[in-house]
Structures are given as C-alpha cells and as structure tokens.
Amino acid sequence: MRLAVYNVENLFDRAKAMNLETWEDGRPVLEKFAELNSLLGEISYTPAARKKMADLIIALGMEKSDTGPFVILRRNRGGLLKRPQSGGVEITASGRSDWVGSLELRDEPINEHAMRNTARVIRDLEADVLGVVEAESRPVLKAFNDEIVAAVDGTPFRHVMLIDGNDERGIDVGLMSGPQFPIGRMRSHVDDRLPDGSDRIIFSRDCPEFEVTTASGNRLLVMVNHFKSKGFGGKAESDRRRKAQATRVAEIVEERLAEGWEYIAVIGDLNDTPESDPLSPLLQDAELTDAFEHPSFDNGGFEGTYGLSNPGNKIDYLLLSPKLFDKVEKGGVIRTGMWSGVRPKRWETYEELKRPQDAASDHAALWVDLDI
Template sequence: MQWISPTRTWPRRSKKSTGSRPCFPLRNQVVVLWLCLAAGCSRPGIPLPDEERYRPTADEYSIMTYNLKAFGYEDRDGDGQQDDPKPREEVEAVVDLISAASPDILAIQEIGGADMLKQLRYSLRDRGVEYKDVEFIERGGYQKNIALLSRFPIVSRQSHLDDTYRLGNVELPVARGIIDVTIQITPAYRLRVMVAHLKSKVYHPLGQTEMRRSEARILGKHVRRALRRNPQLNLAVVGDFNDYYGSSPLRLIRGRESHPYLLDLRPQDFVGDVWTHFESALDLYQRIDYILVSRGLYADLVREKTHVVRSPLTARASDHRPLIAVFRRKDLPPRK
C-alpha cells in the first residue's frame, strides 16, 4: 500500500485563495475560541509558538534533532505485511514542523530506507528547505535508521558502522550505528556532529537496559577520543538516547559528573516544559532526546533561541518533539 505520487512527492493539501480575510460573526469567533481552549490549544496569557523569534541571524546557525516516529514502512493495518507508509497527515505534520523551523543542520531518527529519505527531502524542498549534504546510515531493510542533513558542506565523514559489544557469549552490533561528521560552517569555523539512537526500552531477551548501556559506552568512547585529540573541538552529540538524564547510559556519554566531557543544553519550550517524548501507553511525559555539547561549542551557544518546539502539530507528527539549538558562527572563549 503506497500513496507516494507519480512526481515522487507527497500530495499536499490544496489551499484556495480567498483574496481577503473572511469576516466571521462574533458569535462564531467565541465558539471557535472556546473549542480551542477546551482542546488545550493554548493557555490564557501565553503567546502561541512563533518560530520566527528563534530564527538564527546571519552570523548564527541552528541544529535540530528529531525522532520522526516510524517514518517508513510498517504493518499498520494488521495484515502481516510491512508495506504501509507513515500516514499522510503525520507526514504533513512532520514536514510542516521542520520547514517552519528550517534548521541549518537536521539530525533525524526513525527514518525508513533511502526512498523515504529522498521523499522527505523532496517534500522539504517544495517548502523551500533544501540541504546540500547528507549522511545516512541504513541497516539493510531496517525501517528505523538515522540521518543527518546539512546546508553546509560535510568535509569529513567518520561514521561508525562496525562497533560491537559482548553480552555473555553473544557479540552484538550497535544496532543503528553512529553518525560522525565534520561540517564546514564558515571558512574559519568547523563543527563536528555525532548522531545516535540508542536501544529502546522494549523488551529483549539479552537485556534491553544492558544493550542500551553498552551502546552508550561505545558512543562515550568516541566522544572522549575526539576531545582528547582536540579539547577545544566544537562537538555536538545529539539524538534519541532512550533514557533519563541521571541514568547510567547518559553518564557514560557525558562523562564524570564533576567535570563532564559534554554539557546538557536542556532546552525548554515557551511555557517552560522540557519533555521530549510522550509514551501514551503509560501516560508518561519524559525527556529522552538530547543535545549535548563540548565546552568549546557551549561558548558559542545562543541560549535564548535554543528550545523545544511546542505546537499542536507535534502530537500529530510523532511521539517525540523536535529540539533546536542555535550557535554563533565563530569561536568564542570557553565559558567558565
């Protein structure tokens, strides 16, 4: 079952031009406002989200990390066949959210195969959001892969595809791999980005917690190796780490608490919430997606523009919310 159009782009909702703004009777406006408040669309006294206020200036750049939630083929109709794409309304919401923020660097998790990544890029290009370079790790026919898209050239690629670890007598790979690239932001400014999607909390007979901890340990080794070579490195480590901040996997990635290798940006939305994932089965809001940065990169952070996206579209698009960090395009002295 496939609804990709012959032009290789997803169908878009048609918008009829009205020529002028319609005038609704006051009674209708009150009804619409009541329905919106009843549905939790907004809170009294709190402005609606406006991505324009977070937009980077000419001397800044932005990074978004976003778990798209099964943006590939799955058995969605119960017929036993992994042939159903992500529903159209969910795809449109994903594209709307990304295009509204228009990040310079986009790290995504749970993207399907190369065809799905291509379709996403076409749809974003239709909205005026185009990326020069891409790094994509695809695991065979796996439908939950990771990718990085960049407006700036990727000048070095050292992604990790062959990492393994042992649990008992079993040798296992890091299931989704680890993206590791260097991006030339300006002639004088480079950024290194690592993207990971660690093992989920879904049951595994070998122990899902130990699997996630082992993957985190390997990611942490790559972080430490990079920072030993260049302590002032501009390094961002982003993605869905599937655990809370104080967990063992996060400690393995960040380093010792007294002097961590990486700092947690802990972005929040415009009302102050920091959660990034809603698990409907448990009615649980949690923070499991992260943007962690080296001290060298932290010095360039634009804190007031770093945020979690809060929008009615996020619930339609995915069970995760996008995180965005903004940085200056020049090296500043490290903050103490």
C-alpha cells in the first residue's frame, strides 16, 4: 500500500489575507485578527481592552463598516460598538455576554490553475491512504475529490473524512483512502488541554487518529497533524506551542504502542526542522523514525519539503513506528506542483505551472510504499 501526505493549502477558497503574494504581506492582518478575536472573547472588557479593540477594528479597515478588505465582523444580536459621525469606533459592550456574533476572515477563490495542479499532484501520488493538510471542510474535500481530481483523470478516493479542528481560518486536517482501505474508528484531540493548569487547548488544528484496515487485513493507525506556524506571533510562544503539540503526540504514540498497535504513522506539516528543539519530543524521544531516513527513500536531490526545498525548509513528515518503518519498500517526494524558481529551475513542473500563483502548494507531497 502507498501512504502519503500533502499540504494542499486550501482547495477551493482561502482566506484573502493568506492568499496574498507573500506570507509577510498577510502576516500583519492575521496577527491583528487573532488579537482582536482574543479580546472579543473576554468575559469582561476593561477600558484598555475596549480602546485596543477599537484601534484594531480601524486597523483592519472596519471604521465605516463591519466588512473590511480581509475581515468581517458579524453582529447578530446585542450591542458591541457604535461609529460616531465624527469618525472612529467606540466599543459599547461591557463583555462577551452583551452581544452575539463573530469575527471572520474573508475568503476568495483559489486560482483555477493552482486548483487543478493540486488535483494533478493527488492524481500522480497514486496513494491508497492520503493525509491532507489545510483543507477547508469535509464537504469541500469530498467535492474536490469527486469533481476536480476526476477532471484531471485521477481516481477519486472512496473514503473521505475530516473532523473540524480549532483553526478559524478553514485549514483542517483529514484523510482519504481507497476502496480496499476503509476508515474505521476515529478519535479527535481538539479538546486536549495543556497540563499546566492554564486550560489552554494544545492543538492548533487537531491530532485526529484514523484507524485504517489495509487490503491485507492489517490495522494502520494514522495521526494527521498541522503544528503551530512560525508565521505570526512571537517566536518563544510559537516554539512553546509546537513543543507542547509534539509532546502530546509523542504521549499518544506511547499509549497506542502500549495498547498493542504495531503500525502507527504520524504525518503532516509540523512547521519546524528535524533538529529543532520544539520537535525533539517526537523526532528524538519518541519511537518514531522519519521516512526520509530510510535507505530506499528518494528525496529528489533536495532535503527540504517547502518553498525551494532548501535544508532549512524540511517541515513535512512521515514519521513511522519501528515495525512500520521495517515495512517500508521505497518512498519519495513529488514537487511537480511547486514553484521551482527560474534561474535555474530546480525541478520539472506541470506545463500549466507558469507563475508562482499557479503552484498547487508551497509544499511537496511525500509518500512511502509499505508491505502491510
């Protein structure tokens, strides 16, 4: 069987702030969105918090309207704010119970060439079981599988599953599998909390466990992950979040091994490099081995999996339990949907990929063939 993982970076629609030319262009918007959303969720609003909320609403382009260029403030009931004729914004609510509504990122359609190139990568993977990172929802993932993958002469997966996670931007993790690889029991970890008494949620998205029965009758446990990004927020806090996530995943792996599971795969975009301290609980302490380390794994001449695939851009992983690693026959990387640069081109790409905007994703797709 072939196990694969791919960060598709959304399939049909993506937050406008995440769809700008570079990540740095959208980063300030996402940071302000996260800060305002956090303040709006407070039980009571202090004068300082109300002033900060007003400043952020203006900075996000919503001084005159609840609809800004990148963000929408939905107010269903109650009073949150007023906009004086003289200008500015005044927060009138004293706390979260005074109003009903939400803060949302605005979406826009994905470039059609990029969408089809994503489908081509999925087609060319020829995976039996595929972990998907940054998909909007199960209905979207199923529609993409049924319609767009089929449109590029790919074979749609029989089974499609995605459990909504903790991220409000529509970037969840899921699993697709072929007819001989049904998905059985599932377990979500969206509510796992830090053990420090803070009651903070561990996973930025989720760490779903999917039980897959192989064509040979073996049980494979797949955990799909997308760890905290380095993209916004302070480095110390981002590192702390990723380390907490890696620690919790390592604990789950240890628990499952103790329960008798032999074939376990932790796959996904972990947003950090192999030698990093945040990932050490998984890559150094846990009973898992990176598929890149297998002698039959072909990395295509590049150590990285993101951007231009430099060594410092190795952030996507197929981590395998000892007995599963022993079952690896071969593996590799598909980069034909990634922008390859121009002078010189680092790898061959699809004919339809003529501009960076046409790239299927900034991430490579990884795969391994397993004799199970």
